[in-house]
Amino acid sequence: MTKRSLKKSNKHFQKAIQKLPLGVTSNFRYWGDEETIYVDRASGCRIRDIDGNEYIDYRLAYGPTILGYADxxxxxxxxxxxxxxxxxxxxxxxxxxxxxxxxxxxxxxxxxxxxxxxxxxxxxxxxxxxxxxxxxxxxxxxxxxxxxxxxxxxxxxxxxxxxxxxxxxxxxxxxxxxxxxxxxxxxxxxxxxxxxxxxxxxxxxxxxxxxxxxxxxxxxxxxxxxxxxxxxxxxxxxxxxxxxxxxxxxxxxxxxxxxxxxxxxxxxxxxxxxxxxxxxxxxxxxxxxxxxxxxxxxxxxxxxxxxxxxxxxxxxxxxxxxxxxTDALETVKRYGQDLRDGLSQILTDHNVPYSFTGHPSMSGLFFAEEPPTNARDFRNSNYPFYEKLAEELLEFGVLCEFDPREPWFICEAHAKDALEPTLDAFRAALEITLKRENVE
Ligand SMILES: Cc1ncc(COP(=O)(O)O)c(C=O)c1O
Structure with a gap:
């Protein structure tokens, strides 16, 4: 698979870093000198960066997008x-x-x-x-x-x-x-x-x-x-x-x-x-x-x-x-549950221990069988695996936060057409991540 091009984002980063600390306006938007992306536009549940890469977004600006971008x-x-x-x-x-x-x-x-x-x-x-x-x-x-x-x-x-x-x-x-x-x-x-x-x-x-x-x-x-x-x-x-x-x-x-x-x-x-x-x-x-x-x-x-x-x-x-x-929040919850069900099937098929936490509209994905009951339990999750998987998902056009403590946020617009492409991307990214784990 060819990697995404980040040529324009990288070029813009070199300009932005001269004027903005870390080249961004929140520490959490800096992903690395060659990884930071800049947004061109967003609509529904999708973001397009200035290189033209499109992502189904599960960060949703850390939660505010409940209906969809540019509703x-x-x-x-x-x-x-x-x-x-x-x-x-x-x-x-x-x-x-x-x-x-x-x-x-x-x-x-x-x-x-x-x-x-x-x-x-x-x-x-x-x-x-x-x-x-x-x-x-x-x-x-x-x-x-x-x-x-x-x-x-x-x-x-x-x-x-x-x-x-x-x-x-x-x-x-x-x-x-x-x-x-x-x-x-x-x-x-x-x-x-x-x-x-x-x-x-x-x-x-x-x-x-x-x-x-x-x-x-x-x-x-x-x-x-x-x-x-x-x-x-x-x-x-x-x-x-x-x-x-x-x-x-x-x-x-x-x-x-x-x-x-x-x-x-x-x-x-x-x-x-x-x-x-x-x-x-x-x-x-x-x-x-x-x-x-x-x-x-x-x-x-x-x-x-x-x-x-x-x-x-x-x-x-x-x-x-x-x-x-309206029943917008019901739609959000149902999609969140369908997503959990789909991811569960894929993870089970690949023998990866996992659990979900929280509400389907903002699910935590935890790589251990027992879900955490407090912040200290976070250490029991295989979070390095999560981080690698999140990086691969990006290549397949699915954007979730690299920090495994951030939930997967759902908006009403996901329900239109995002489930199948998300599950396809997740399966492909998981298989690559597992292969890499075995090689390393
Ligand atoms: C629970 C909670 N409280 C407060 C805040 C701060 O909100 P803001 O980023 O709008 O200042 C956040 C931000 O993520 C949050 O998650």
Missing amino acids: PRVDQAAREGIEIGGVFALSTELEYEVAQKISSMVPSAELVRFSNSGTEAVLAALRVARAYSNRDGYIMLEGGYHGVSDSALWDINLDDWDPATGEPEITPSSKGIPERLSEMVHLVPMNDANRLEDLLKKKHNEIGALLIEPILGNCCSIAAEQDYVDSVRELCTKYDVVLIIDEVKTGFRVAKGGVQELYGIDADLCTYAKSMANGYPIAALCGKEDLMRSIKYGGVLHGGTFTAHSVAISAANKTLEIIGS
């Missing part, structure tokens, strides 16, 4: 949003309309404030929780990801962890994060309610918030057990800790009411972004009225020049209308 219904609404005029340091009537739509699908979203990104919505959630509880400390789950703020970029260091020597170290995920913030950060493994209760018993006087994704959208989509989620809710109520459910990846994707609907649980605060506008930049902090009313003069400050930009809010209005009134 004509949403893009038309965005065009109408342009006509409104942008931003004004004033509000529009559309904000109320979109807030109503969110509340109608998410019962805990009694009040809504818009932000521009998931990072900003999470920052605002933590601030409201601190103001409300009068406690600065907060708990996150190991393997969780909540954006690029200094408060959120903490995780366990699995690379250097030797289970024989005790607990993994908690480290910032970037240089430049003040070390002293660590005094406020606590991390616990998912699906261990006893650990959580021990921590709360000892430190509830310092801890005001628990920030969690019940499906770890940045760690193989590892899913919480129902009992664990029920305990989390009970413990937060018992110890008077604000429960923030980060639905930036799961919201308007795994169900109309997100992960809260799946588990039958109500957050105190919850955050949305990605799928709520099919890729237009908008996010929302939502929550119970008594907490959200902390946002006021003399209380919590929340704002931002670009919040509820008329293009993004119009796109959100249309996207939420589609999600709320």
Whole structure:
């Protein structure tokens, strides 16, 4: 098989690197000096790069594309949003309309404030929780990801962890994060309610918030057990800790009411972004009225020049209308399940041990028979094999993230015609990867 040509992307990289760190606008978009690709166009579930290579995309920009790229219904609404005029340091009537739509699908979203990104919505959630509880400390789950703020970029260091020597170290995920913030950060493994209760018993006087994704959208989509989620809710109520459910990846994707609907649980605060506008930049902090009313003069400050930009809010209005009134999410789920079934058959035919995690709309693919129950279990997967397979898949026109912790995202447009070509590509890429493994 001839390799894809990346001639134009490579040439552009050499130009871009002179002006942009790593030649890109997010560290995660840099794949190597000769591997980084630049997008020409995307439509439906397909991306074309500037060399003309086409890919069926399962990264979907890390989740926001829930209907498909350049969805004509949403893009038309965005065009109408342009006509409104942008931003004004004033509000529009559309904000109320979109807030109503969110509340109608998410019962805990009694009040809504818009932000521009998931990072900003999470920052605002933590601030409201601190103001409300009068406690600065907060708990996150190991393997969780909540954006690029200094408060959120903490995780366990699995690379250097030797289970024989005790607990993994908690480290910032970037240089430049003040070390002293660590005094406020606590991390616990998912699906261990006893650990959580021990921590709360000892430190509830310092801890005001628990920030969690019940499906770890940045760690193989590892899913919480129902009992664990029920305990989390009970413990937060018992110890008077604000429960923030980060639905930036799961919201308007795994169900109309997100992960809260799946588990039958109500957050105190919850955050949305990605799928709520099919890729237009908008996010929302939502929550119970008594907490959200902390946002006021003399209380919590929340704002931002670009919040509820008329293009993004119009796109959100249309996207939420589609999600709320059609079976788009059912289509996404069904395709995700069909994809799992097809991949399972191929992996079984080739005697490769595997398991899937999370929801079919954002599946984690794990190369071990036992699915992981927390981030530490990720080490049990044959992730070097995953990385090699992902590289081969690219050559066959299927784009999934090289980092095996990122799930396979599904959009409505996949259901049109992507299944057979994806399975054909997967079979071919798997066979080459296995052959290479045997030779090496
Ligand atoms: C669960 C979760 N929260 C927050 C964020 C941050 O969102 P953004 O990239 O829009 O800042 C992400 C991004 O992937 C996320 O997955």
